[in-house]
C-alpha cells in the first residue's frame with residue numbers, strides 16, 4: 661500500500677559550501693549511531709559542505725544532547741566574535757541519538773526531555789538544531805532506520821534525511 665508520509669525533497673538545490681555544521685551524537689547504541697553519523701556526513705558532503713566544516717562531537721547519551729548543542733553553539737558564537745583569529749560560527753547543528761524502549765518509563769521521559777530540550781536550544785539560539793534522535797520501540801525499528809535492518813529490506817538511513825534539512829534550514833536562517 662502506498663504511503664502519503666515522507667519529506668517532499670526541496671526543488672531548491674542548497675549550496676552548503678559556505679556552511680559550518682556541528683554533529684552532536686550520543687554514544688549509546690554505537691552500531692546504529694555510527695551508521696547515522698556516517699549518513700549525515702555523507703548527505704552534508706553531497707550538499708557541498710566542506711569536510712573541515714563538519715564538526716562531530718560525542719556525549720554519553722541522548723539526555724546530554726541539548727546541553728551539548730547549546731554549549732557548542734554559544735562557544736562557536738563567542739569564538740567568532742571575540743577571538744583574535746575568529747572562526748565561523750555553526751550555521752546548524754544535527755543532534756543524533758538512539759533511544760530504544762526498555763521495560764520501564766525511562767525511555768518516555770528521556771524522549772520527552774530531549775525533544776523539548778533540543779527545540780528550546782534552537783528557539784533560544786536562533787540556530788537550527790536538526791532532530792536526528794531515533795525513538796524506537798524495538799531494536800529492529802532502530803536498525804531499520806539506520807539502514808541496518810536484519811531482514812531482506814535493510815531499511816533506510818534516516819540520518820541522510822537530516823543532512824538536507826541542516827543545509828536548507830541554515831540557508832533559510834539567513835546564514
Ligand SMILES: O=Nc1c(NC[C@H](O)[C@H](O)[C@H](O)CO)[nH]c(=O)[nH]c1=O
Nearest residue numbers: 686688720721722723757758759760
Ligand atoms: O537508557 N537508554 C538510553 C540512554 N540512556 C542514558 C541517558 O541518555 C543519559 O546518558 C543518562 O541517563 C545519564 O544522564 N541514552 C541513549 O542515548 N539511548 C538509550 O537507549
